[in-house]
Amino acid sequence: DVCSSDLGLMGFFGGGRRGRGDAGDRDDLGPPPDPFRLPARREPFSGGGQRRMLGVLAAGLVVFFIADALKSIYVDALWFASVGFSEVFATELRARVLLFVAGTVIALAVIGANIALARRLAPEEIEESFLDEIDPEAIRRVGTVIAVAVTAFIAVIFGAGASGAWNIVLPALDAVPFGLNDPQFGRDASFYMFTLPAYHFVQGWVLALVVISAIGAGAVYLLSYSLQRFVLLITPGMRVHLAALVGTAMILA
Numbered sequence: 001d002v003c004s005s006d007l008g009l010m011g012f013f014g015g016g017r018r019g020r021g022d023a024g025d026r027d028d029l030g031p032p033p034d035p036f037r038l039p040a041r042r043e044p045f046s047g048g049g050q051r052r053m054l055g056v057l058a059a060g061l062v063v064f065f066i067a068d069a070l071k072s073i074y075v076d077a078l079w080f081a082s083v084g085f086s087e088v089f090a091t092e093l094r095a096r097v098l099l100f101v102a103g104t105v106i107a108l109a110v111i112g113a114n115i116a117l118a119r120r121l122a123p124e125e126i127e128e129s130f131l132d133e134i135d136p137e138a139i140r141r142v143g144t145v146i147a148v149a150v151t152a153f154i155a156v157i158f159g160a161g162a163s164g165a166w167n168i169v170l171p172a173l174d175a176v177p178f179g180l181n182d183p184q185f186g187r188d189a190s191f192y193m194f195t196l197p198a199y200h201f202v203q204g205w206v207l208a209l210v211v212i213s214a215i216g217a218g219a220v221y222l223l224s225y226s227l228q229r230f231v232l233l234i235t236p237g238m239r240v241h242l243a244a245l246v247g248t249a250m251i252l253a
Contacts, residue, residue: 095166103162107209108155114213114245115147118220121237143223147216154212158205165201172198207252214245 073093080089175194181187221238 091170092166095170096163099166099169100159100163102159103205104155104159107158108151110209111151111154111213111216114241115151115216115220117241118217118238119224121235121241122221122224123233123235123238139227140223147220151216158209161205165205168197168201203252207249210245210249210252214242214249217241217245 077086077089080086171194175190178189178193180189182189182192221242225233
């Protein structure tokens with residue numbers, strides 16, 4: 001009886017040991033019963049799940065920074081109101097918002113225009129991926145997404161820099177002459193106190209913008225160069241574009 005029950009269990013789990021000639025019989029048994037079937041493996045960060053997680057993280061960071069900025073603005077507004085200078089704070093806040101928007105839009109337009117121009121002027125030859133099993137068009141799509149994200153991020157940084165210079169821009173716009181002229185150049189002393197610092201800020205801000213634009217255009221040309229079997233081909237348009245950016249940076253420096 002014990003031998004019979006052992007043989008029955010062996011038959012339930014596949015018939016025990018079999019010879020090589022029974023391989024075809026094993027293939028005909030079909031899938032294992034449900035109690036012995038392992039669940040399909042799922043990738044936790046694949047496909048849409050990964051994109052949704054990245055979107056949630058990005059939205060969370062944006063909400064955090066906005067909430068932190070609003071908290072600081074609210075605290076400053078309470079303090080200025082307590083000392084009776086609410087109008088002064090409102091003027092500062094308007095100037096900072098306007099400078100941020102203007103700086104962000106200008107930086108986005110300049111950097112984006114140079115990157116778009118670089119893509120237009122890049123040589124069009126037969127492309128070959130420098131990564132195995134990855135299509136060149138897929139690399140270009142990834143590069144486009146990265147370029148858009150980085151351009152937007154850098155534009156926000158330039159906007160924040162312009163917003164932080166409100167205490168330089170407002171005195172220059174509301175400068176009042178002192179009635180005391182410089183004996184060397186004949187300019188009023190208020191020019192050196194208010195206007196000249198604003199000129200210095202604009203010069204540095206535009207210089208940084210031109211340098212970043214040159215780096216972005218160079219990155220586009222480098223990507224095109226890498227996708228064309230690393231054959232160096234400089235078109236006249238590329239030469240003029242890069243020369244104009246480098247020349248402008250040298251003039252502003």
